[in-house]
Amino acid sequence: MAQEPHASQAPSTAPTAPARSLLPFILPAAVVGVGASLAFIGVSAVAEQLQRVLWGPLPGALGVGPYSVLWIFVMLVATGIAVGLVVWKVPGHAGPDPATVGLNAPAMAPVVLPGLVLATGLMLAGGPSLGPENPIIAVNVSLAAWLGARLMPRTPGSLWPVLAESATIGALFGTPVAAALVISEALAGRPMRGRLWDNLFAPLTAGACGAITTTLVSHPTFDLGLPPLGHPDAKDVLAALVTASAAALLGMCAVYAFPYVHAAFRRLRHPMLMLPAGGVVLAALGALGGRLTLFKGLSEVGELAHDPAAWSAGQFAVMAVVKLAALLVAASCGFRGGRIFPAVFVGAALGLCAHALVPAVHPALGVATGVLGMLLAVTRQGWVSLFTAAALVASPAILALLCIASLPAWLLVTGRPQMQLREDGTPLR
Structure with missing residues (x-):
């Protein structure tokens, strides 16, 4: 009696397309x-x-x-x-x-x-x-x-x-x-x-x-030029898990606040009231956080990573919180734009804050896992989050740590409201 073929040897039920149908x-x-x-x-x-x-x-x-x-x-x-x-x-x-x-x-x-x-x-x-x-x-x-x-x-x-x-x-x-x-x-x-x-x-x-x-x-580049991570050890695994989860939790604070901030601006009813009012709030946040918390944030991340020792942990924390608040306000009051690049800045600032607080946290690992957790919360796009985090540091040793760190971070965000609203103002899930 012939044996059933192993699952890995069974022919696929989905046939491949002929080349002439793809050309x-x-x-x-x-x-x-x-x-x-x-x-x-x-x-x-x-x-x-x-x-x-x-x-x-x-x-x-x-x-x-x-x-x-x-x-x-x-x-x-x-x-x-x-x-x-x-x-x-x-x-x-x-x-x-x-x-x-x-x-x-x-x-x-x-x-x-x-x-x-x-x-x-x-x-x-x-x-x-x-x-x-x-x-x-x-x-x-x-x-x-x-x-x-x-x-x-x-x-x-x-x-x-x-x-x-x-x-x-x-x-x-x-x-x-x-x-x-x-x-x-x-x-x-x-x-x-x-x-x-x-x-x-x-x-x-x-x-x-x-x-x-x-x-x-x-000629674009996402590599921040941070020193590469060497052979990871147990403390790197712990740092990755904690930083990514902390970033995801911080991002979820903005996600939960999003419908309420959006509703507050919607009460103004007219774009000539909503957008200038948003501009006033953003200006106050920019004055508080400094010039690096303005704009989309990609080139500003490069400045942060160029010399992490130039800022203290408190300054990194302030910039992260201010930038996240600015992202929340800008996305709520009607400015046309996306949330990925400013979220990258927030995650990178949070990762550098972790490095400043605990020098044993490698700066490249802190940045990558901070960006990973923040993007998972803000975008709910797993592949984009992993890819962007890995591209910023160009360190192959971090890839496995990012995959591990994504697991608890994803558990913190999945099934919860997204940073995108329906027409009636309620968040998607």
């Missing part, structure tokens, strides 16, 4: 990848140039310190007024309430996109603590869906948003690995036809083209 997706995926990257680079470059003017020559010409308390208030309130005018008057009102939108943005009508791009650029230049990821993904998804339906009407409409999201994530992080991980996480909850790799082929192509375009044009 037609290469060109559209490549076009979407390059286009999404150029859109991201273009918006970022214009915003950076405007930021240099607004926070450099302009206050100098007026005889004001560029990061003085006075100028911080002037710029944050002015940014709130400018973005409020865009949301109020520009067709499409710069898209839906950003508190209700995550990384998987819906496709919007083309008339909405100019206002959304303008509001995002003003926000990035003006200093609120949000990143470009959510609105840029929304713009690229909408453009890809609109153009794809007209230029290639026979292609399934559901393909274009996936390609655009993958391309933009690849462009943001400078590698297609992040895009592949995010898309595979999304596919895990959906019925699939064929093998996982067949389903990832087109998104991975788009992510790779987006990543290589960003790399060739702007």
Whole structure:
């Protein structure tokens, strides 16, 4: 009697797709990848140039310190007024309430996109603590869906948003690995036809083209240049578990406060009241936390990591709390932006605080696990959190520790409210 084949030897029930069925997706995926990257680079470059003017020559010409308390208030309130005018008057009102939108943005009508791009650029230049990821993904998804339906009407409409999201994530992080991980996480909850790799082929192509375009044009890097961790030992395991869990708990404080802060700003009812009021609060937080707690936070993280000994544990703690509060306010009052980059700053500051308090905590380990726990709480994206934390320190020895540290941190956040709201103001779970 023949024996049943072992499970590992049993043939897969999902057949692989023939090459001829995948080849037609290469060109559209490549076009979407390059286009999404150029859109991201273009918006970022214009915003950076405007930021240099607004926070450099302009206050100098007026005889004001560029990061003085006075100028911080002037710029944050002015940014709130400018973005409020865009949301109020520009067709499409710069898209839906950003508190209700995550990384998987819906496709919007083309008339909405100019206002959304303008509001995002003003926000990035003006200093609120949000990143470009959510609105840029929304713009690229909408453009890809609109153009794809007209230029290639026979292609399934559901393909274009996936390609655009993958391309933009690849462009943001400078590698297609992040895009592949995010898309595979999304596919895990959906019925699939064929093998996982067949389903990832087109998104991975788009992510790779987006990543290589960003790399060739702007040469991004996430490595903070911290000294690499050597062979880990028991104290490193303990430090990873404690730091990631502490960061997740701190992040959950903001998550639980999010619907209440959002509701407080919603009571103002008008963008010309909500956004300037948010600007006032953000200016007060910026004056308290200093210039490093302004803007999206990515370059500011580099300054923190360049010389961790320049700040005390108390200063790191203040910056972490202030930046998290600024992220909470900016995301609640109507500024268009994402939460990943400022959350990275919060996690890195918390990790460096742990190193300053307990020197035995390696700075690279503190930063990586702090970012991991914070991103798990704020984004609820496991792969993005792991990848971003690992990319910041470029230390292979930390990977196993990050995987271990993610377990208790995930238990602290899973099944609880997310930092994203429904239309009625209640949090997603």
